[in-house]
Structure formats: structure tokens, C-alpha cells
Amino acid sequence: MPLYIYDILSDGTATPTTDTSPTGVSGYRWFHFDLKDPELPQWANAHLHPIPAGALLQTETRPRCDVHDDGLMLNLRGVNLNSDGPADQMVAVRMWVTDQTVVTVRMRRVFAIEDIRKALEAGTGPDSSAAFVEALASRLTERVQNTVFELADQVDDLEDAIHDDDDAPLPDNLAELRRTAIRLRRYLGPQRDALMALAATDTPAGNSPLHRRELANLAMLTVEELDSLQGRLTAINDHHNARAAEAQNRNSYILSIVAAIFLPLGFITGLFGVNVGGMPGVDNPAAFTILCISMAAVSVVSLVVMRWLKWI
Template structure:
């Protein structure tokens, strides 16, 4: 278990031990625990003295973004980009917070990319109460996730510009990756917007008007991201269908070309096969000009058939 704690009660903020930050104060006391071992629920029960229902919510294996009034505070679960994505079980890692007046206890299984910026604000004394802290975490998550969602849209824009059926395998991989990421993100971004909207409407004393305004703004950004992710998913599905159609059209064109070549050579094969039989009575077999005449006839037949197919627009793509 990795534990960090800060207190801002009287004067400048201080980095303290988790045990010293257990008691709430008039300003802000924040304890952040990181890891997935049994020591975290033990610490929450024995040292922080949290109710079992709160401990279960903070240490649950599977969580979704939510905001629920619980005991004398509220449970707030948010999702953001992990600092080390390979350590996260899902596309977005979770941070679970139990917020009461004067105290925030947060738990995450892996390090979130947004937390270092929030910790820096705490150490600079820019966060004065639990509402400021929860707002800072929500805003930091949106600032980091927004460019990532925009990059997904840009990757589809690039695919649309360069779309080519002859290189469909590369485009299919790029489109499938963008669609898969958009689906994974949307699974958490949609409920996160709902959680922030509910948080902004909670009747609690540790949220002031400024906090509610910033939380509502973060919720609005998540709403826009949800719409963008939905658009990316639909565009990716359409591009996949378009690539399938282009690939089928390319295969049809190549199959038609093979068929035309076969039709041209079919009568030529018949003539050469007929004259190539090893039987007596082949006309002009002893004439010196016979071979040139047969070659000329074959060339004329091939040219005539090719001209017919061209006039019939069989080669038009």
C-alpha cells in the first residue's frame, strides 16, 4: 500500500502521515491510498474508523463513476487516464473518494495521470476545502482525457482522407482500434457526466457555489466527450462498411479482368488446340507460311474481342 496525506487547517498546507490526517479539520484533510492489497481495507477500518459500507465502496474490485450520499458524506467515483496504462485493468482507471466536511479519503488501484497536478495544487495551498479537492480532480481528469478523445477523431479524419481499398488491412486496423477505444471510453464517460451532475446538485455544506459551477463545467465537458465518442463509434462503423464495399468492388474489378482475359484466350485456345492435334489431314501443315497465318488470325481474333469488351465498357471501374 502506498499512502500520502496532506492537511490544510491553519496556515500553510503540510504533508503529514496518513494517521495524522485521519481527523477532519475546518479546512481540508486529505488521505490518498494506492494499491490493491488487504492492508487498505484494514487501514480504513482500524485507523480511519470508516463504516463498513464506505470501506466496501472504496475498495470494490469493479466500480463505475457515481455519486452517492453515504453516511454523513458522499461516495464519489471518477475515472481517468492511468499514468501507466499497462497496469490498469480497464481503459480508464478509477479513483474512489469518501468526502465529508473537512476530510477526503481517496483510494485508487493504480496512479492516475491527473493526481500529480492535484497534489501540486494541494501543496501550494490552492485547495481549501473538500469541494475544492473534488472539483480539482474532476477538472484535471477532463483536461487530460479531452485531448485523447480529440486524437481519436483526428485519427479517423486521417483515415478518411487516405482511404484506399488496396491498403485496406492497414486502415481496418486503425479504424478498429479507434472504435474499440471509443467504446471503452464511452462506457465510463457517460456515467461520469451523470455522476458530476448529481454531485453538483448535492445539498452539502462542503460544496460552495464556485465548486458547483466548476463541477457543472466538468460535467458539460464530459457530455461533449460522450457525444464525440458516439460520433467516433458511428463514423468508425461507417468507415468499416465503406472499406468492406471498396474491397468487394476491387475484388469484383479484378475478377472481371480475369474473366475478360479468359474470354479472349478461350477461342484462341480452341484454335491452337484444334490445329495442334497429332492427326493427319491438318490443312496447310506443309506450307511455310501456315504458322504466320495462324498467328495473325489469333492476333486479329484477340484484338477484335478486346475491342468489343472496350466498347462495351467492361473495363470501366
């Protein structure tokens, strides 16, 4: 059985009912199902055309907006505000809408639908099926925008950290932020297209399309913001990679300079360390001092030559 059924009048008031017929006496009738409901396939196949019935029963969906006869097949997604997953693990709403019937199917709880139900119980619900679609799309879009704005604030903080300290360490949450932006963009791109298609259709008849066009515009701005965030996160990651590579190159360069200075010194100590006859200075008490002074002079000459060659 549906999670709930409402008969909704033109003044926005609603009456719960147990009648499973697709239409009521007046206004429009709203059915809300859980996809796991075992009676849903039987009800959909008995009361709906096979095409919209199949669309409602699909396990995997993507945002879409298609007109079929006198109705509208609409799939939308919203951010997951349930405790069973992150916000970017989005929830889907499958819809079939005519002038007199609205059918919504969800797999997980959708808070935007809960908002509409509360409005209906308060007597201020959508007064037509078209208004229902717009109300649901508006609430889903608002929550998506809030999530994207929160993500943008976190990216702003990362950029501010770089501005304050160019040598700031790589943020621990950078990779997760990039994955979140990618997952959101994956679903919100098709959702933008679905809302643009919704703005261009007049089925089901009802409210002015101005609100629908505004929703499509907000969806487009959200997708553009996500594209911008992906680019900014990539720039932040590239900056940290460049700084790490620069530090590694600098350390390698210093080690190379040190090795170059000690190379002739190692040769000298190795040469004077051979245990064979005829080594100069063996019987001279000042030989070690002379050797140390000579090695210091070689080091100074090496530094001067490197400076002259602009190696340092």
C-alpha cells in the same frame, strides 16, 4: 498507513499529519491510500460505515456517484499517464467525501491527485471537501479531454490522407485507434453519468453547483466526440475496404475479359493441335500464317462483340 494525510483549512493551506482519526480540529482531513495497503481494510471498517468502506475496498470499479447518509461515494476514472500502460488503460479513484473528511483510494498513481497535493503544499489547495471533489474531477476531465483531442487529431490526419490520395493504403494504426476509442468510450460513458449525478447533488455542501454542471457538460461533450470518432474511424475503414474490394473486382473483371478473348483461341489451337490424319493445311506452307491471321481476326471480333454488349 495512508500514503499521506492532510488537515486542510478554509484558506486552502494544509498541514501534514499522522493522526488517523477521520476528522481534524477544523477544516477537513484528507486521507490518500493505496488499495494494496494491508492496513486499509482495518482502518476503513473501524472508521466508516460498511457501505462506503466496501466501496473503497473494491478491486474492480466503474464510475459512480451515490449519496449515503451525509456523505458521497464517488468513483471516477482518468487516463493512465504512468509508464506501465497506454492512456486508454484508465486509472480509478475511489472516494468517500463528507464535509469534514475526504478519503481517496487508488491502485495506480493518479497525476490529478499529485496536482492537488502540490497545490496544498503551495497553500492554494481546495478550501472545502466540495472544492476538493470539483478540483479532482476537473483535473481528471481535462486530461481525458486532452487524450480524446489527440485521438481526434490522428483521425483528422487519416481523413486528410484519404482526401489527398483516394488510393492511400490502409493505415497501420487504424485498428489500434479504433480499439482506443472503444476502450475510452466504455469508461467515459458511465463517468458522464456519474458527473451528471454529482451536478445534481448538494452533498457534501459547499461550492456552487455551476462548476459541477460544467464538468458534466464537458464529460458529455467528450463522450459525444468519442461516438463521432468511432463513426469516423468506421467510415475510414469502410472506405479502405471498399477501395480494396473495388480493386479486386476490377482485377477479376480484367482477367475474365482476357480469359474470354483467349477462350476461342484456345479452342482453335487445341483443335489444330490434334495429331490425326486429315488436318487441313498440313502440306500448305502458308497454313500457319493463315491460322495466325484467323486467330487475330477472331480476337478482334471478340473485342468488338464485347464492346457492343458493353462488357468493356
